[in-house]
Amino acid sequence: MRRVERPAPGGQNADLRGWDAPGRSAARFLRLVRIFSGIQPTGRKHLGNYIGAIQHYVAGQDAGESIYCVVDLHATTVPYDPRELRERLYDTAAILIAAGLDPERCILFRQSDVQEHSELSWLLSSVTAWGDLNRMHQFKEKSAAQRDLVSASLFTYPVLMAADVLAYRATTVPVGDDQRQHVELMRDIAERFNARYGEILVVPDGQFPEVGARIMDLQDPARKMSTTGGSVEGTVYVLDEPKAIEKKLKRAVTDSGTEIRAGADKPGVTNLLDILAAARGTTVAEAQASMADARGYGDLKAATAEAVIALLDPVRTRYEELRTDEDRLEAVLAAGADKARAIAADTLADVRRVMGVGPAR
Structure with a gap:
């Protein structure tokens, strides 16, 4: 794990002594370059996904401690087929590994295997403004496409996304250009939490690709390449011949x-x-x-x-x-979840303590 000199709260470098002192969690972790990003297991992964996200995941393995999550909980915010969700999850995991993610050099896991994400999302919702969520562009776009039900989870999706990142005290979040608003919200949530309860969470920085930030549909260059809103003819899939x-x-x-x-x-x-x-x-x-x-x-x-x-x-x-060896893929995801849970549990314990939730430690 690579350490870099980052200023601790108050403008001073964090003292290596006392890293484990109560209430100093954010300060101690500011010395770590920790990368976190999540990818949905929905749809067929296309060239835009590969250039805008997956390539950066692979490069991140050499830039610091890297944590990557297949976010199956996020996929439940809109109508979906449960059987297909599991199949797509294996597809996504196999593509990530095939692209160069090495489970020995990074942490790769399934979001739902680490329950700390869900609990932290609920706790962070207490410092998230309703107005901020109501201004999210993706909620407006996705809710407009729903005919039968606009779920509450679709509305609170950005809080879970914030929990995904903040649970690991990540310093860097490589995401596509369309996720800038979500990154700004998670930064706001972390800052609001720290202002109310003390310096517990790390405020992450978004990392956006300089080249290929927005790969457009080949048949409609005004529209982003997508498996849901784009055309089949205008979308290059990662697994295309x-x-x-x-x-x-x-x-x-x-x-x-x-x-x-x-x-x-x-x-x-x-x-x-x-x-x-x-x-x-x-x-x-x-x-x-x-x-x-x-x-x-x-x-x-x-x-x-x-x-x-x-x-x-x-x-x-x-x-x-x-892809044919699902047992192997499950073993990789399970091992990654064990590693991820150890980090997230530490953050959640600190959050619970300062919020007065659960028994006193």
């Missing part, structure tokens, strides 16, 4: 003219350049420069398809080996 990837990218919508450059007036080309840069691990400017001698958009599409296939094909191959 190379020929399917090539076909989708060759049919990608571009723009008028022939100039290959990024810009607000060229959303289709910009999206392809974003994908090309992310797949190659370069900047958009470098991706654009590499197409200086291109004969037209066809060359851009071909280069992008080649880069995406090179990026995803090894993951698909490894996934096929892993």
